[in-house]
Amino acid sequence: MHDGVAAYVLGVLDDSEHEAFERHLEVCEQCQAELVELAEVPDRLDELKQAPSASEDDPPMSMSR
Amino acid sequence: MCPVLSHLDGRFESADAEAEHRIAVLYQEFGGPLLRHVRKSTGNDLQWAEDVVQETLVRAWRNSARLQWEPGLLWAWLLTVARRIVIDGRRRKSVRPHEVEPPEVDMMAVPDGSERALSAIVVADALRSLSDEHREVIEQTYLRDRTISEAAAILGIPPGTVKSRLYYGIRALRELLRDKGVAG
Ligand SMILES: [Zn+2]
Numbered sequence: 001m002h003d004g005v006a007a008y009v010l011g012v013l014d015d016s017e018h019e020a021f022e023r024h025l026e027v028c029e030q031c032q033a034e035l036v037e038l039a040e041v042p043d044r045l046d047e048l049k050q051a052p053s054a055s056e057d058d059p060p061m062s063m064s065r
Numbered sequence: 066m067c068p069v070l071s072h073l074d075g076r077f078e079s080a081d082a083e084a085e086h087r088i089a090v091l092y093q094e095f096g097g098p099l100l101r102h103v104r105k106s107t108g109n110d111l112q113w114a115e116d117v118v119q120e121t122l123v124r125a126w127r128n129s130a131r132l133q134w135e136p137g138l139l140w141a142w143l144l145t146v147a148r149r150i151v152i153d154g155r156r157r158k159s160v161r162p163h164e165v166e167p168p169e170v171d172m173m174a175v176p177d178g179s180e181r182a183l184s185a186i187v188v189a190d191a192l193r194s195l196s197d198e199h200r201e202v203i204e205q206t207y208l209r210d211r212t213i214s215e216a217a218a219i220l221g222i223p224p225g226t227v228k229s230r231l232y233y234g235i236r237a238l239r240e241l242l243r244d245k246g247v248a249g
Contacts (some may be wrong), residue, residue, distance in 0.1 A: 006235035007213055009226050011149035012206040014214050014224075018149070025142075026130055039141035041239050042148060045207055046106055046249060047185040048192070059162050 004033045009038045077239040088126045090114055095122065102144060113154065145245050155210060184247050191241040199234030202227050 004021045007013045013021060025031050077083035096118060103114040103121075120144055125131060129143060176206040191201055206227065213231075217224040 003229050003232035006232040007206070008144055010149075010207040010231070010235070011145065011152045012212050012216075012231075013228075014212045017213070030129075032134070035145065036137050036141045036237060038239060039144050041235055041242070042207060043102075043105070044184070044188045044238075045203070045244055047188055049208060 002028065002031055002034075005034045006038060008030055009035060084126070087132070088122065091122045091126055091132075095125075097223060098140075099143055103147050103151065106148065111150060114153075117147050117150045117154070120150050128235070151209060159210075187245050187247050188242065191238055191245065194241060195234055195237055197231055202230040203238070205233050206231060 001021070001024050004013060004017065008018065008021045008025070021031075025035065042050070077086065090117065091226065099118050099121060102115055104111065105116045106112040107117065124146055125139070125143060131139065197202070201220065202216065203212060205219055206213060208218075211219070212226050213227050217227045220227065
């Protein structure tokens with residue numbers, strides 16, 4: 001259950017798991033502490049999402065291969 | 066003591082009066098900072114950002130247990146709730162067919178010359194130095210507005226694996242960003 005904290009912070013848990021994690025968070029001090037630590041990581045990732053593309057035709061940076 | 070609760074010391078004649086006061090205090094304490102924060106993720110759509118802030122604070126107000134959290138934890142929770150509301154809104158607004166891939170996140174197309182762009186470069190570098198497995202789940206979930214189960218189907222791995230890799234990947238990313246001085 002504890003490892004759901006990252007997905008929770010990112011807002012990518014599916015609905016039922018999201019609700020289950022919210023209940024877990026109420027009673028788990030470990031996850032509360034990690035929530036505080038990780039809370040702003042998504043904002044850093046948003047900087048990538050919002051960086052304007054130079055050109056739509058540029059080949060995408062190979063990230064995974 | 067939590068600033069929200071320090072205002073609530075039994076001076077109310079009715080539950081309604083207390084509830085009304087409580088939400089006013091929430092707005093006073095968190096409304097401004099939260100609005101500034103949310104605006105960044107609504108593309109400066111002020112009306113949408115205000116709606117998100119209102120819904121976030123109403124959720125907090127309904128949950129008296131959370132209002133007893135220390136302010137740092139309450140703030141982290143509010144940010145997370147607001148982010149989820151923005152993501153849900155974006156999903157509802159999205160009319161693109163499911164099978165169409167959103168554009169790749171282009172890590173190189175970052176103009177230089179501003180603090181924000183510099184920071185984006187640092188984040189892109191950090192993401193690149195993660196293991197492939199960790200980077201992949203971050204890309205396939207958050208960066209594409211997908212849930213765990215959607216990403217799991219695309220990657221052909223169990224949802225629990227996506228969740229667990231996200232955990233270690235995000236922790237590793239946070240460590241890297243902290244070392245580079247851009248972590249929050
Ligand atoms: Zn936990």
